[in-house]
Amino acid sequence: MTEGLKLTVEEGKCVQASAYVPADNFTEYHVREDVDVMFKISIAVLAECLNIFGSAEESSLKMYYRCEGSPLLLVLQPQSVHNVMTDCEISTQTPDSLLDLRDSDADEVAKLVLKAPAFLALLADLERSCDVLELNLSPEHPNVSIVTYGMQDRSCIDMPKSSDMVSSFSCEQALTLRYQLHHIRLFMKALALSSKVVLRFSSNGVLLLQLKLEKEDQRQMFSEFYIVPLLDD
Helix, strand or coil: CCCEEEEEEEECCCEEEEEEEEHHHCCCCCCCCCCCCCCECCHHHHHHHHCCCCCCCCEEEEEEECCCCCCEEEEEEECCCCCCCEEEEECCECCCCCCCCCCCCCCEEEEEEEEHHHHHHHHHCCCCCCCEEEEEECCCCCCEEEEEECCCCEEEEEECCCCCCEEEEEECCCEEEEEEHHHHHCCHHHHHCCCEEEEEEECCCCEEEEEEEECCCCCEEEEEEEECCCCCC
8 A cells, every 4th residue: 555554453343443553654655656565474473573673662664565475574663772683584375265244235323432541440440240231322411331241240330421521422312232341352452552533333233443542753553343243032
């Protein structure tokens, strides 16, 4: 992509996550405009390569990709040590077809904009023994209720639109949606790096979370998560 880098992963055709790194976040960024550059790599191998000097070490990174079938080359150099450099080659594959969760026939029925740090703290307080998260949204008070269910436990948190956590809320009719709490927890690491989170609910029940990360120099990166709802019994 000439606009920047997009990374997409899926879990069990139930969750799809994408991270967008605009081109202006790179010191140098060059992609041929006449070619769609797409390939598949192991996310575990990529993470291991990026942390080769340890997670606490800041490193410069160069990435090179020549053509279809060629490996992705990473060149890393730690900031704290001079004259030290390592390069890693990651085998690439032709990408699989991704599940398309952007249903053009599904209308947006509710939208919730939250302050990311406060929302992260709320999710961190949820009982870990629970496996189902229920969201109840309504134009009437308390507007948002978060209910968790486990084998024997049930808890409820109310969040009115007047809450300091809520930046914006829109919902024209009451709705109730359920999701696997495990799927919700998947975006908590990204949420910890974000300043704002937007939750969009479609008429088919699919939840779209959009996260914005602002760096100190005001350049931005984005990530989004599509989460498929639990079906009614």
